[in-house]
Amino acid sequence: xxxxxxxxxxxxxxxxxxxxxxxxxxxxxxxxxxxxxxxxxxxxxxxxxxxxxxxxxxxxxxxxxxxxxxxxxxxxxxxxxxxxxxxxxxxxxxxxxxxxxxxxxxxxxxxxxxxxxxxxxxxxxxxxxxxxxxxxxxxxxxxxxxxxxxxxxxxxxxxxxxxxxxxxxxxxxxxxxxxxxxxxxxxxxxxxxxxxxxxxxxxxxxxxxxxxxxxxxxxxxxxxxxxxxxxxxxxxxxxxxxxxxxxxxxxxxxxxxx
Amino acid sequence: xxxxxxxxxxxxxxxxxxxxxxxxxxxxxxxxxxxxxxxxxxxxxxxxxxxxxxxxxxxxxxxxxxxxxxxxxxxxxxxxxxxxxxxxxxxxxxxxxxxxxxxxxxxxxxxxxxxxxxxxxxxxxxxxxxxxxxxxxxxxxxxxxxxxxxxxxxxxxxxxxxxxxxxxxxxxxxxxxxxxxxxxxxxxxxxxxxxxxxxxxxxxxxxxxxxxxxxx
Numbered sequence: 496x497x498x499x500x501x502x503x504x505x506x507x508x509x510x511x512x513x514x515x516x517x518x519x520x521x522x523x524x525x526x527x528x529x530x531x532x533x534x535x536x537x538x539x540x541x542x543x544x545x546x547x548x549x550x551x552x553x554x555x556x557x558x559x560x561x562x563x564x565x566x567x568x569x570x571x572x573x574x575x576x577x578x579x580x581x582x583x584x585x586x587x588x589x590x591x592x593x594x595x596x597x598x599x600x601x602x603x604x605x606x607x608x609x610x611x612x613x614x615x616x617x618x619x620x621x622x623x624x625x626x627x628x629x630x631x632x633x634x635x636x637x638x639x640x641x642x643x644x645x646x647x648x649x650x651x652x653x654x655x656x657x658x659x660x661x662x663x664x665x666x667x668x669x670x671x672x673x674x675x676x677x678x679x680x681x682x683x684x685x686x687x688x689x690x691x692x693x694x695x696x697x698x699x700x701x702x703x704x705x706x707x708x709x710x711x712x713x714x715x716x717x718x719x720x721x722x723x724x725x726x727x728x729x730x731x732x733x734x735x736x737x738x739x740x741x742x743x744x745x746x747x748x749x750x751x752x753x
Numbered sequence: 754x755x756x757x758x759x760x761x762x763x764x765x766x767x768x769x770x771x772x773x774x775x776x777x778x779x780x781x782x783x784x785x786x787x788x789x790x791x792x793x794x795x796x797x798x799x800x801x802x803x804x805x806x807x808x809x810x811x812x813x814x815x816x817x818x819x820x821x822x823x824x825x826x827x828x829x830x831x832x833x834x835x836x837x838x839x840x841x842x843x844x845x846x847x848x849x850x851x852x853x854x855x856x857x858x859x860x861x862x863x864x865x866x867x868x869x870x871x872x873x874x875x876x877x878x879x880x881x882x883x884x885x886x887x888x889x890x891x892x893x894x895x896x897x898x899x900x901x902x903x904x905x906x907x908x909x910x911x912x913x914x915x916x917x918x919x920x921x922x923x924x925x926x927x928x929x930x931x932x933x934x935x936x937x938x939x940x941x942x943x944x945x946x947x948x949x950x951x952x953x954x955x956x957x958x959x960x961x962x963x964x965x966x967x968x969x
Contacts, residue, residue, distance in 0.1 A: 731856075
């Protein structure tokens with residue numbers, strides 16, 4: 496599969512919405528954002544961790560819970576109007592072609608090389624750049640193996656749902672700290688990505704550290720844009736997205752979507 | 754025969770291990786800002802300076818805050834009430850997000866939420882901006898629901914400013930700024946955090962407001 500995507504007009508990019516059964520406010524804000532994107536953008540890309548967990552596409556196809564059904568409907572509405580791309584994150588990496596068919600989206604290649612009105616932009620979820628987190632990278636290598644994924648998806652949906660519920664209950668009941676710390680990207684991995692793909696702009700999410708960084712790679716001025724994560728369950732809330740247009744990429748941060 | 758029995762058992766073990774690996778990756782983040790409201794005890798600012806100062810003595814150092822009673826009279830009076838009652842003593846910064854804000858003043862070190870007075874009116878339309886090192890009131894999704902919890906902006910958070918008197922547009926009321934101890938705020942914002950119970954972004958090591966006092 497080619498990693499190149501050519502997109503004209505306004506391209507909107509968001510990631511790390513982390514939707515789940517307990518994120519009604521975030522879902523509301525996200526749905527408003529989707530409505531806005533549908534009417535104002537020429538293409539929408541969601542690059543990973545749209546869902547806080549994904550146990551297989553059949554979960555969405557067969558009798559999805561209300562919170563999920565609602566988001567799927569919204570995604571369908573978007574794809575009916577503009578091209579929609581969905582990329583995998585470190586949480587929802589099990590999203591597959593069946594979900595794409597259901598929502599009318601296309602699976603985003605990793606990394607994606609966007610050819611936009613603002614030039615060439617390299618886009619990816621970003622967890623692959625956190626190379627200092629050896630434990631996570633090991634986990635990532637294992638769970639990204641097709642055979643491992645096939646093995647997990649071979650479990651009955653009931654069992655997978657049970658595992659997810661069990662994990663959730665454990666997480667809720669626990670009053671201990673969970674290691675939720677997400678490491679930042681490794682500068683060397685970032686430089687390598689710029690060099691390998693010959694891009695001057697890199698966009699990623701994952702780290703929950705929204706920012707626009709300027710850096711120099713091999714004497715070339717480069718820009719690394721980190722997408723914001725979404726959390727509307729706590730106040731002050733936050734979320735946001737990137738607007739890529741002829742006048743360059745612009746980060747929109749919002750505590751409200753309207 | 755022993756050799757034959759191994760492959761027969763291995764897939765089952767594999768699945769169990771795999772399931773555990775997956776289960777542990779499904780850490781879910783929950784949280785709700787529970788709201789506690791007690792009968793109101795309205796406070797009148799008694800011969801209040803228009804720029805009263807409050808010192809927050811934390812276990813990371815001292816933060817001196819200057820409040821803006823001219824632009825945020827109700828929020829300032831409310832904050833001073835809690836300060837004078839000793840409400841903030843022993844509370845923690847329970848939600849710390851670098852490049853965004855550090856929030857505290859509602860929970861004690863055991864993450865138990867403290868009983869507050871009634872919510873106050875949102876004064877976010879006073880022209881003060883959620884810029885770096887300013888102090889603003891935290892609240893629930895209801896614009897007029899602030900009680901004791903406040904946050905210190907650690908970035909220019911324009912998107913938290915008032916834009917319209919609507920539920921989405923109210924924004925967050927700024928009522929003061931840090932005038933000394935920005936280095937302490939900088940130390941707090943980079944604290945390592947994790948999930949605790951229903952809460953996200955909780956510092957793994959307690960950051961405690963040991964004492965809040967009005968500086969005369």
